[in-house]
Amino acid sequence: MDTTADRRWHRIAEALRPETRLLIDGQFRAAADGQTLASVNPATGTVVANIACGNAADIEAACDAAAKRFRQGVWSRMRLRQRVDILTRFSELIAENGAVLAVLDTLEMGKPIAEMGAIDVPGAVLTMRFLAESIDKIAGSAPVTNSDALHYILRQPLGVVGCITPWNYPLMMAVWKVAPALAAGNCVVLKPAEDTSLSALVLGRLFLEAGGPDGVFNVVPGRGAVAGQALARSMHVEKIAFTGSTAIGRQMYRYAADTNLKAVSAELGGKSPQIVLADVEDLSSVAEKIADGLFGNQGEVCSAGSRILVERSIHDEFCDLVAGHAARKYRPGDPLDPETTMGPLVNKTHQGRVLDYIDSARKEGATQVLGGDTADRAAEAACFVAPALFAGVDNRMKIAQEEIFGPVGAIIPHDGVDDAVRIANDSPYGLAAGVWTSNLSAAHRIARDLECGMVWINGYMNGDMSQPWGGWKLSGHGRDKCLQALIDNTQSKSVWVTLD
Ligand code: NAD
Numbered sequence: 207m208d209t210t211a212d213r214r215w216h217r218i219a220e221a222l223r224p225e226t227r228l229l230i231d232g233q234f235r236a237a238a239d240g241q242t243l244a245s246v247n248p249a250t251g252t253v254v255a256n257i258a259c260g261n262a263a264d265i266e267a268a269c270d271a272a273a274k275r276f277r278q279g280v281w282s283r284m285r286l287r288q289r290v291d292i293l294t295r296f297s298e299l300i301a302e303n304g305a306v307l308a309v310l311d312t313l314e315m316g317k318p319i320a321e322m323g324a325i326d327v328p329g330a331v332l333t334m335r336f337l338a339e340s341i342d343k344i345a346g347s348a349p350v351t352n353s354d355a356l357h358y359i360l361r362q363p364l365g366v367v368g369c370i371t372p373w374n375y376p377l378m379m380a381v382w383k384v385a386p387a388l389a390a391g392n393c394v395v396l397k398p399a400e401d402t403s404l405s406a407l408v409l410g411r412l413f414l415e416a417g418g419p420d421g422v423f424n425v426v427p428g429r430g431a432v433a434g435q436a437l438a439r440s441m442h443v444e445k446i447a448f449t450g451s452t453a454i455g456r457q458m459y460r461y462a463a464d465t466n467l468k469a470v471s472a473e474l475g476g477k478s479p480q481i482v483l484a485d486v487e488d489l490s491s492v493a494e495k496i497a498d499g500l501f502g503n504q505g506e507v508c509s510a511g512s513r514i515l516v517e518r519s520i521h522d523e524f525c526d527l528v529a530g531h532a533a534r535k536y537r538p539g540d541p542l543d544p545e546t547t548m549g550p551l552v553n554k555t556h557q558g559r560v561l562d563y564i565d566s567a568r569k570e571g572a573t574q575v576l577g578g579d580t581a582d583r584a585a586e587a588a589c590f591v592a593p594a595l596f597a598g599v600d601n602r603m604k605i606a607q608e609e610i611f612g613p614v615g616a617i618i619p620h621d622g623v624d625d626a627v628r629i630a631n632d633s634p635y636g637l638a639a640g641v642w643t644s645n646l647s648a649a650h651r652i653a654r655d656l657e658c659g660m661v662w663i664n665g666y667m668n669g670d671m672s673q674p675w676g677g678w679k680l681s682g683h684g685r686d687k688c689l690q691a692l693i694d695n696t697q698s699k700s701v702w703v704t705l706d
Pocket of ligand 1: 371374430431436449451452474475505508609637682
């Protein structure tokens, strides 16, 4: 084995001196009250950086700057092709700085570096490029009306958009929110998650390097209850684009209701079912893909296929296959090693929460068919949890109803298509679902009847930029990635011209 190659990411990590200050109106600066927030590497327990911790005053300064720049029109009234060029250059700079961005996210949240290279960095680059290219592809309209009038409907930017993001895909979630808001001509204030602020600050610098005007894209790390709340309550902010838990998503609507009735888009939690019918051709290959859809990114994925609904006749065989694949492929290890497929969970609190769910499944009588320990390499300070799989689960159990957001799967037997759909829909969430079958009409019927925003047939979590990403029910209402995301960052204006 070439050990030189294996240490290359550690060397990048050791050489890093990341920006830790807030970015407000084109200037990096300390928090108004000088407070900092320690970012801790969950693989080692060591401090990655002490990051300026913005408070309400910092958020208000950022929102003031963004509102002032919006009124000045430095971005919203910039020539369209120039805006396209700047955002295209921004996407190129994200690609050019991909290694640093990848290492920062891996250090702060524990995601395997190989996943950063395969999913997060290319996903961020593609999203920024797609939205840059989309700027001049949307149109208003001029409906037919009486001959004595002309009616046209414009699409115009909202003003200041506040983006609040989670820690599970720090770079990619930030770009999913920021790219459509900027592309539509808005000014942005981004508040990243407490555990993962560093790649967001790099994004802010790269926007300026790409030629973005000062104050158009501001980044203010800080605590959710303080900085996040101040942003969602700011009277300058016309829309909050939020991705995170359902509990905090609810808060966003309350903040909006209590202040200026700003628009809210909310991408929230999930408990996504994967339905397997007994007629699948290659059970082993399906089991492998189901394990990937469950244990990738340590299961810290909103759309993780964490409820596996398997036809009763193949339940036992299928459990063995998924457990076998998971045990072979998903072993917790050093996330900076390019061979590692599973890193630690994001922090100690979350590790404890996930272990509690594993205990509750045991207490409720589910049959454990795989792992779920704190893993061999669990030093006191590290946050590893090995993949856990439970068979014969009842959909009413806690591990089948609540979002765990960790490497824990529940295999639930079903008795055919109707029963599978009933169980799948018996959930407060409605983000995504998978269907695995050789029966074409059954697949489409199930897709029609599932109560969720996204369905994959004979695959899971694949797709491209045309795919509206978002959920139904308690999984929220926004749509990321697609052209709709751009339109949702604009508002309509009807202009009625009297001709006679
Ligand atoms: P979280 O809700 O705890 O935090 C999300 C963001 O909200 C963070 O920036 C946090 O600082 C901020 N925040 C926390 N309290 C706040 C408050 N009172 N006011 C304002 N802001 C506040 O979520 P998390 O733990 O960071 O992320 C995990 C969750 O995100 C999971 O539920 C997951 O399903 C969800 N998620 C959903 C999607 C999707 O597309 N649907 C994608 C990724 C993650």
